[in-house]
Amino acid sequence: MKTLVDYDNQAVVVTGATRGIGLETALAFAAEGARCYLTFHLGSADLDEVYRRFEAIGALRPCIIQCNAANEEQTQALFDAIRVEHDQVAAWISNVSVAQLVPDFESYYKRALFQSIESSAWPLYGGIKRIKRTFGAYPKYAIGMSSAGAGQYLHNYDFMSASKSVLETLCRYANYRLYDEDIRINVVRAGMVKSESMRLTFGDAFADKAREFELDRYYLDPRAVASAILGLCSGYMDAVRGEVISVDKGFHFFDTFMRIYSDQQREVADRSIST
């Protein structure tokens, strides 16, 4: 994609970026010439492989930093490190989410809910404020990552869903508050991507169950989400602000029991035609 915004050697920060959507997003910006700062928390990804992915597309070598995006001290240290090389952050992609999984109502605890919001909703806005304080200017683009859980039931997702709802609501309000500033804040509500996070969140059995109901054919390629994020930050969509954008090929509309029924009916019809 040829962006209107010149990302050549511009600082782009992506949290939770050593795998999945975060990594693909960083690669998309790096392909435009950006100098990407990737954060990770636990660091289970093979970092050599991450460097190789950037090298393979001829991008600038990324800077990979261990940083808990919910920790203000660590986030400030991250921006201070970037400040040494750059006088502004062009794009701030707050990708990482951490929330307490909730198997039942007995597991509803205020502290766990607040921690979930702090780790999954606040980093987008806390980061924007810190970038302003550190660099004297807002990032031109700020993107938060939401998911289908903000609008529908997902397994054990109570507190993550609540956190995503906070993220989405504040996106609209923050856009109003910063309307006259040179910043475009949006939230991407991404469809389901097959990943380790999915397995850890929904359990080992989920992938098998998804196959049984042919849900797996609706999984999203993380590169599709990355392209949408780059699109929002490309300069072509600057009038899109304070929005929650679904990036799921429209799946949220037909992610229903009726869709499963329709798919099975179609399969039965296809079988009878072929015999």
Next chain:
Amino acid sequence: MADVQEIREIIVGFVKRTLPELKYQEIDTRQSMKELGATSIDILEVVSASMRKLNVQVPRDKLGQLKCLDDLINLLAQIVDEKVTE
């Protein structure tokens, strides 16, 4: 490099920092963090802080197999030990 006892002290220190109500209590490392009242985010914080302090990384799959604090102590000791012998 840290030995098992030092790693135990580091982890117990982070547990007490994350769960201040345990500050003046003896921590039984045969217990899980959940039994001590931690949320999954607390556990993540303790593991992450310990990794940063020891300058090591732990595969996420291995973290999922841990049953108690002793398991975490032994896992980190093993990883530190492997790093030294590399």
